[in-house]
Amino acid sequence: MAKAVSKPQVYEGDGKGPLYADRVKIHPRNFNGPFRKWKTILLWIFLGLYHLFAWVRWDRGPGLPDQAVLFDLPGRRAYIFWVEIWPQEVYYLTGLLILAAVSLFAASAIAGRVWCGFACFQTVWTDLFMKVEHLIEGDRTKRIKLDQAPMSLNKLFKRLVKHAIWLAIALFMAVSFLWYFNDAPTLTKNLLTGNVGGWTLVVLIVLTSLTYIMAGFAREQVCFYMCPYGRFQSVMTDEESLLVTYEAWRGEPRMKGAKDIGTDKRGDCVDCGLCVQACPTGIDIRDGSQMECIGCGLCIDACNTMMETLNLPKNLISYDSYTNMVAREQGKGKQVHLIRPRTIYYAVILTVVASVLVASLSMRDRLEVNIIRDRAPLFVTLSDGNIRNGYTYKILNMESDDKTYELSVDGLNEVAMDVIGQDKKDQKTLTLHVPADRVGAFKLFLKAPRGKLEGPSTDIDFVLKDVETGEIHSQSTVFRGPK
Ligand code: SF4
Numbered sequence: 001m002a003k004a005v006s007k008p009q010v011y012e013g014d015g016k017g018p019l020y021a022d023r024v025k026i027h028p029r030n031f032n033g034p035f036r037k038w039k040t041i042l043l044w045i046f047l048g049l050y051h052l053f054a055w056v057r058w059d060r061g062p063g064l065p066d067q068a069v070l071f072d073l074p075g076r077r078a079y080i081f082w083v084e085i086w087p088q089e090v091y092y093l094t095g096l097l098i099l100a101a102v103s104l105f106a107a108s109a110i111a112g113r114v115w116c117g118f119a120c121f122q123t124v125w126t127d128l129f130m131k132v133e134h135l136i137e138g139d140r141t142k143r144i145k146l147d148q149a150p151m152s153l154n155k156l157f158k159r160l161v162k163h164a165i166w167l168a169i170a171l172f173m174a175v176s177f178l179w180y181f182n183d184a185p186t187l188t189k190n191l192l193t194g195n196v197g198g199w200t201l202v203v204l205i206v207l208t209s210l211t212y213i214m215a216g217f218a219r220e221q222v223c224f225y226m227c228p229y230g231r232f233q234s235v236m237t238d239e240e241s242l243l244v245t246y247e248a249w250r251g252e253p254r255m256k257g258a259k260d261i262g263t264d265k266r267g268d269c270v271d272c273g274l275c276v277q278a279c280p281t282g283i284d285i286r287d288g289s290q291m292e293c294i295g296c297g298l299c300i301d302a303c304n305t306m307m308e309t310l311n312l313p314k315n316l317i318s319y320d321s322y323t324n325m326v327a328r329e330q331g332k333g334k335q336v337h338l339i340r341p342r343t344i345y346y347a348v349i350l351t352v353v354a355s356v357l358v359a360s361l362s363m364r365d366r367l368e369v370n371i372i373r374d375r376a377p378l379f380v381t382l383s384d385g386n387i388r389n390g391y392t393y394k395i396l397n398m399e400s401d402d403k404t405y406e407l408s409v410d411g412l413n414e415v416a417m418d419v420i421g422q423d424k425k426d427q428k429t430l431t432l433h434v435p436a437d438r439v440g441a442f443k444l445f446l447k448a449p450r451g452k453l454e455g456p457s458t459d460i461d462f463v464l465k466d467v468e469t470g471e472i473h474s475q476s477t478v479f480r481g482p483k
């Protein structure tokens with residue numbers, strides 16, 4: 001593993017040397033090329049989706065939020081288009097996270113840290129902040145000069161404008177994040193009229209500060225020291241994975257400014273350093289594959305610019321697999337294997353997890369029942385000799401319509417039921433109403449003659465029937481009595 005420009009110094013063990021070097025500020029140079037172009041296109045697509053998705057409306061019927069994607073924490077629901085997830089169904093969100101993780105592993109097996117280089121929010125926001133920096137302070141040379149220059153009115157002005165725009169972007173990112181946890185138009189209106197609670201302000205300040213610090217200052221340090229993915233990415237790639245690779249066999253021996261020396265004496269690398277100048281993490285890819293490389297491909301654009309100028313074949317640095325590079329070095333044909341056991345495993349896992357998720361979502365029950373039996377006392381002997389048990393009966397109506405149910409009990413002869421809140425006593429069947437998308441909690445009492453019990457514990461079933469559809473939901477419990 002090669003040493004990066006801003007990598008920590010190795011501790012020599014003399015007890016005096018520093019454990020970590022100061023960060024060396026990186027001033028990436030901009031080069032045009034396909035990787036830069038795709039990074040910019042994806043940046044605007046991802047930012048557009050992030051900011052606009054919360055404004056997409058989705059009609060779920062009266063009384064329900066009409067925001068397509070909403071994580072309603074106070075209401076304990078997640079709404080993702082037509083899917084509504086209740087707290088007890090949080091495993092669906094876990095399933096989505098598993099899908100995302102396996103997709104990341106699959107992408108790594110195919111093209112290394114392509115996620116880091118093009119789609120990770122740290123990369124996207126840092127790229128945006130760098131664009132602002134470039135716009136205000138100029139290209140790499142001008143930025144370095146400005147950094148080294150003493151404070152002046154011009155420098156102060158540029159710095160103030162840059163930081164003000166950074167802060168505005170960071171605030172916008174934070175507001176957009178909160179949109180997914182609130183009704184976006186209402187939150188925006190409340191923010192504009194100053195009608196927001198203390199916690200909303202705290203979250204806004206924390207998120208704004210984090211974005212401002214991470215994208216404005218910490219940048220590549222987040223990838224080096226904070227993100228665990230870069231640390232274990234090497235176990236997800238193999239010799240067939242496409243990684244940003246310098247073709248040492250073609251580039252070496254490198255010679256600086258050796259345009260006029262025959263290529264039989266030198267490699268194609270002229271040691272111009274453009275690949276290092278372009279790198280947002282400040283590394284030299286010619287030192288080999290490195291943990292600090294986020295696979296953004298900007299060094300490829302930079303090197304191709306130089307190769308074009310020198311009229312040499314492009315792709316001295318390229319997205320290539322180790323196997324293919326060796327094959328080309330030996331003059332063999334192209335050997336890129338995207339379909340191989342590792343990628344097949346990931347494809348199978350992805351298909352299985354996605355199928356299970358879709359199948360269970362489409363077949364899930366929209367009615368759930370919980371029964372909690374009273375334990376203190378286990379039973380009561382009434383003055384007429386009958387035995388009474390108490391239950392808390394909860395009906396989760398996950399439909400968007402109000403529901404009426406009929407509740408009866410199986411397994412106990414001559415049972416009578418009472419529910420707190422209803423005047424009718426000793427009923428054989430109870431009628432229960434639960435509004436749409438609500439939990440109905442009912443306190444029930446069951447009464448049975450002592451002689452009808454099987455013993456201290458009689459198995460019974462609560463049978464709940466949807467009056468409208470006739471659907472039946474049955475759940476077992478016990479009726480306790482004396483020995
Ligand atoms: S070495 Fe190249 S691909 Fe890797 S981070 Fe630097 S510029 Fe991006």
Ligand code: SF4
Pocket residue numbers: 246251254268269270271272273274275276286302303304306316317
């Ligand atoms: S940009 Fe290309 S030619 Fe220039 S130093 Fe890097 S690898 Fe060598």
